[in-house]
Amino acid sequence: MSKADIIIVGAGIAGLSTAYALLSRRPGLSVIVLETGPAAGHGASWANGSMVHPSQATPWLEANCDNADLIARKTYRLAARSSEMLRANMDAFGIAARHRKSGCAKLYQSRAAMDADMQNLTPLFQEGLRAEVLTSGEIRARLPIAGAALSIAGGVIFPDDHTGPPRLYCAALIKRLNVAGATIHVNAHVADIQPGGVTLKDGSLWHADSVVLCAGAGNSVFKNHLSVTPVRGYSRTFDISAGRLPNMAIMDDTAHISVTPLGDHLRVSGGADIDPDDCLYDRLEAYACALLPGLSEDIQAARKSDWTAQRPMSDCGPVIGKIAPGIFANTGHGHMGWTLSAGAAELAVDAVLAG
DSSP, X not given: OEEEEEEEEOOSHHHHHHHHHHHHHSTTOOEEEEOSSSSTTOGGGTSSOOEEOGGGOSOOGGGOOSXXXXXXXXXXXXXXXXXXXXXXXXXXXXXXXXXXXXXXXXXXXXXXXXXXXXXXXXXHHHHXXXXXXXXXXXXXXXXXXXXXXXXXOEEEEEEEEEEOOHHHHHHHHHHHHHHHTOEEESSOOEEEEETTEEEETTSOEEEEEEEEEOOOTTOTTHHHHOOOEEEEEEEEEEEOOGGGSOSSEEEETTTTEEEEEETTEEEEEEOTTSOTTSOHHHHHHHHHHHHSGGGTTTHHHHEEEEEEEEEEEOTTSOEEEEEETTEEEEEOBGGGHHHHHHHHHHHHHHHHHHO
């Protein structure tokens, strides 16, 4: 039997950020983090698109949610605060500038797609989102991707978005949690959560005053406590010299693929609509070659790693706060997990400390 003040289920970016926020506010708390996988900071937090993008707070069409504009506004406000917290934390953690870029761009392959997205972004513009709308020639020159073999009708640059490496950020959190006295247990398979603690699949009981559910969508405990859908993401990372990379992350509204420069790496990622029976990693690679045709000659030799994981998404936006006596949640962020991590953790801690 183990006992703690707080048990956090899940050691991805949400769980680690929640533990860090707790111990920053209340040093000396006994905090245990339980992770189903073999290591903390892996899964959906390991090699995602790496974009901190409040600009993308609009719910996915696949979410099929009511009150989409209201959810977008609320998520954007949280994302904007979280974005600045992440900038400050990456500075404090000493994450080198070469891994980080300011601004994110979005490309549109048709004028109709661009007009539709501008309509979707209207609630965010009203909340203060800044954007520079550009013609096809202007966006090609600004990135620069003049030779891109893609149909580009126009684009937008979101100057307040930025990028950073969640893998290095998670490693920094783990280091600080160890110093602060938190305990992270891996290969800990949670069977159930109840007021007062959790039960593991091996039958052992872990007692706590409060439990915070930050687990990935594949965890069975969601069935009893939350309506969260797993949304799979994919990425392929390449070793590419920095001089050959775009000067900021690029999102393609039509292809639903993003390309992110990270130091001497290029990460190409895609989301839920990619057919798992398709050659998805080859599709990501083909897109990178079309966007940056100078890579096509040696891109196979530059392949570094492939990644896929399930991200938890709620149809009603992130689930943050008290869900039952002694049980709290910080999950359901979907494609906004990295962007919302610091701000969502702060809200979750507010709820936990208020009881």
